[in-house]
Amino acid sequence: MSSLEFTHRRKNPLTGDWVLVSPHRNNRPWSGATESGSSEQLPSYDDNCPLCPGNERASDTSNPDYKDTFVFKNDFGALVSDNENVVEQDTPEFIKADVARGECRVICFSPDHSKTLPELSKTEIQKVIDTWQSNYTELSKQYSCVHVFENKGAIMGCSQPHPHGQVWAHDHMSTEIAVENDNLAAYQHKTNKNLLAEYIEFEQDNKERVIFSNEHWLVVVPYWAAWPFETLLIAKDDVRHMGQLTVQQKASLSEALQILTTKYDNVFNCSFPYSMGWHSAPGNLGDDSHWRLHAHFYPPLLRSATVKKHMVGYEMLAESQRDLTAETAANILKSASSTHYKKGL
Structure with missing residues (x-):
């Protein structure tokens, strides 16, 4: 385990943000013992689900009888492509508005209403x-900025239990991407090296926070993790955006995703909630050599299937704070089985 078992702060080099680590608040013995969450088993098909094959959505459109993935334009998208120009107004410098144009899509992972990513086969995950x-x-x-993401579980605000993700694309560079872009570019300008490539080497040498590694991908609890079981999934190859992935890299990725999400579910024997999303190089850069494709997983659960970490108070008004060190979280995830707990039921 890490020697940093005292109150300290860690810096996220991708964002410049700091996280306060307070391991003394969590120093009682805890081996990651499981607690069962809801025992409800969803059916393979739900005639009331707007995402199941053949069912009608709110837009009075019927879904096709799809057999693997299914994509449709979000019926309640946050972005629209035909947004009119903002009329300039005479306002103070601190009052700004800008037009936002884009498109939102929904991606159903499978026709099976009951199967989340870890319960799909590697072949099915590769179709996703x-x-x-x-x-x-x-x-x-x-669009220059395309976000591929998934919100899993009601605790993360997911309104539909049918396993699905989303794609939001827009003209503007989103705040998170802009911040990462600035920090990645600054690091390369200063060192003439790629930050995430360097980080991969560091974590592979250290091994303490590595959850899974194969030929093309590394899964790690980042040193600067803010959420209890936060992970970072990074391409080992010089891949800067999702469009560049090869067949071999995608097959390797399906293995990484299946093992990571299975380990998540096995920590508390529940369908482990999270928000995850891919960060790709923006399309409007002249030089994107400082980028490396990666995905963030932000799960909220802390001690059981029903106890979550609340980012409130100090976290909202000062900076992120965690009790469980990244190294302890990594040890718990590494110890979790790679065989889904439901297969033993």
Whole structure:
């Protein structure tokens, strides 16, 4: 385990943000003992679900009888492509508005209402990855910033239990991407090296926070993690955006995703909630050599299937704070089985 078992702060080099680590608040013995969450088993098909094959959505459109993934334009998208120009107003410098144009899509991972990513086969997960890539490639021809993400579980605000993700694409560079871009570029300018490539080497040598590694991907609890079981999934190859993934890299990615999400579920024997999203190089950069494709997983659970970490108070008004060190979290995830707990039921 890490020697940093005292109150300290760690800096996130991707954002410049700091996280306060307070391991003394969590120093009682804890081996990651499981607690069962809801025992409810969803059916393979729900005739009331707007995402199941053949069912009608709120837009009075019926879904096709799809067999693997299914993509449709979000019926309640946060972005629209035909947004009118903002009328300039005479306002103070601190009052600003800008037009936001874009498109939002929903990606159903499978026709099976009950199966989340870890319960799909590697072949089925690769079809999801293929769908992510094809939609990214299509939308990036029109929009410079394309976000592929998933909110899993009601605790993360997911309104539909049918396993699905989303793609939001827009003209502007989103705040998170802009901050990462600045920090990645600054690091390369200063050192003439790629920050995430360097970080991969560091973590592979250290091994303490590595959860999974194969030929093309590394899964790690980042040193600067803010959420209890936060992970970072990074391409080992010089891949800068999702459109560049090869067949071999996607097959390797399906393995990484299956093992990571299975380990998540096995920590508390529940369908582990999270928000995850891919960060690709923006399409409007002249030089994107400082980028490396990666995905962030932000799960909220802390001690059981029903106890979550609340980012409130100090976290909202000062900076992120965690009790469980990144090294302890990594040890718990590494110890979790790679065989899904439901297979033993």
